[in-house]
Amino acid sequence: MNVDSLDGRLLFAIPKKGRLYEKCISILAGADIQFRRHARLDVCLVLNHPIALTDHYIRVFLPASDIPSFVGKGNVDLGITGHDVILESQMQEHVTEELRLGFGKCALQVQVPEAGAIKTVEDLAGKRVVTSFEVLSGEYFGKLDDQLQLAGDNRTKIEYVGGSVEAACALGLADGIVDLVESGDTMRAASLHAIATVLETEAVLIKSRVPKHAAHSGLISLITNRIKGVVAAGKYAICQYNVSRDRLSSAIAITPGRRAPTISPLETDDWVAVSSMVEKKKLAQIMDDLVATGAEDILIFSLDNCRV
Ligand SMILES: Nc1ncnc2c1ncn2[C@@H]1O[C@H](COP(=O)(O)OP(=O)(O)OP(=O)(O)O)[C@@H](O)[C@H]1O
Numbered sequence: 001m002n003v004d005s006l007d008g009r010l011l012f013a014i015p016k017k018g019r020l021y022e023k024c025i026s027i028l029a030g031a032d033i034q035f036r037r038h039a040r041l042d043v044c045l046v047l048n049h050p051i052a053l054t055d056h057y058i059r060v061f062l063p064a065s066d067i068p069s070f071v072g073k074g075n076v077d078l079g080i081t082g083h084d085v086i087l088e089s090q091m092q093e094h095v096t097e098e099l100r101l102g103f104g105k106c107a108l109q110v111q112v113p114e115a116g117a118i119k120t121v122e123d124l125a126g127k128r129v130v131t132s133f134e135v136l137s138g139e140y141f142g143k144l145d146d147q148l149q150l151a152g153d154n155r156t157k158i159e160y161v162g163g164s165v166e167a168a169c170a171l172g173l174a175d176g177i178v179d180l181v182e183s184g185d186t187m188r189a190a191s192l193h194a195i196a197t198v199l200e201t202e203a204v205l206i207k208s209r210v211p212k213h214a215a216h217s218g219l220i221s222l223i224t225n226r227i228k229g230v231v232a233a234g235k236y237a238i239c240q241y242n243v244s245r246d247r248l249s250s251a252i253a254i255t256p257g258r259r260a261p262t263i264s265p266l267e268t269d270d271w272v273a274v275s276s277m278v279e280k281k282k283l284a285q286i287m288d289d290l291v292a293t294g295a296e297d298i299l300i301f302s303l304d305n306c307r308v
């Protein structure tokens with residue numbers, strides 16, 4: 001593909017590797033945006049789109065950490081990356097976070113050796129901190145140093161490393177680190193523990209505040225709505241059950257739905273069937289409560305996709 005073929009097309013960046021990659025691919029597959037990626041080529045044409053999209057849309061694979069600045073400067077129209085990465089690259093004024101995507105959830109935490117003398121961030125202030133997040137860590141310890149009135153050489157020393165941050169204390173490079181924690185396995189394996197949280201983060205869909213092509217705005221909304229549908233389908237399920245009319249109001253209070261539940265008559269006069277959207281993470285409690293209220297034949301259906 002030559003560079004001219006990018007002209008006028010909508011560009012959508014997703015991380016080329018790493019923690020967010022697989023989920024991004026499955027979200028875009030759910031939005032029915034198909035593509036073929038050639039070996040060693042980080043730009044690829046979308047294959048399948050309905051007439052309005054054909055030849056207007058290109059997927060670009062970039063390092064997660066570069067996506068905010070490409071989108072923020074308007075070179076790329078849409079992107080998926082971590083909220084943490086947007087703040088670290090100081091692009092929050094230049095992009096809008098359109099949608100939280102519900103994956104890539106973790107926390108940026110201050111960590112120190114479990115067995116060491118440092119127990120609090122105040123103990124760590126003024127010492128050496130190693131991190132890949134030097135902007136966010138600099139802001140965090142800058143405020144702390146100010147509060148503790150540390151000046152000059154007594155202020156916290158932040159040093160950047162590109163990876164394996166968790167090894168820095170054991171190697172004698174740092175007194176503490178700032179790094180991402182999800183399960184805590186990496187932290188525990190390095191005999192570290194967290195003493196403060198700098199930031200909670202998850203993957204987000206972003207768009208530029210300064211788009212280069214105003215003509216893309218319709219396509220951007222269409223893609224955003226498709227992705228919203230895929231994300232909502234992952235969050236909700238359909239709950240269907242039968243309940244007697246005299247218990248209907250208490251059952252509806254348990255499953256109010258997004259707008260309202262669908263209620264259908266059954267052949268038996270005094271019973272109805274109820275169908276309602278429910279949050280997946282509340283399913284077990286909802287089913288317990290429905291049983292307790294007298295509902296029967298409770299069925300849960302997964303959603304493949306939706307528009308809500
Ligand atoms: N353990 C984790 N659990 C959940 N999300 C994570 C985790 N680690 C990283 N992330 C999210 O994924 C983003 C990219 O992290 P990842 O470690 O995959 O980057 P990478 O591809 O190795 O980095 P780079 O492209 O800068 O080399 C992070 O900024 C964060 O938002």
Ligand SMILES: O=P(O)(O)OC[C@H]1O[C@H](OP(=O)(O)OP(=O)(O)O)[C@H](O)[C@@H]1O
Nearest residue numbers: 019163164180181182183184185186187
């Ligand atoms: O709490 P956990 O579940 O162990 O996750 C945390 C780890 O995940 C990330 O690194 P990743 O494994 O993506 O590799 P990287 O260090 O090469 O970025 C992060 O930098 C931590 O090291």
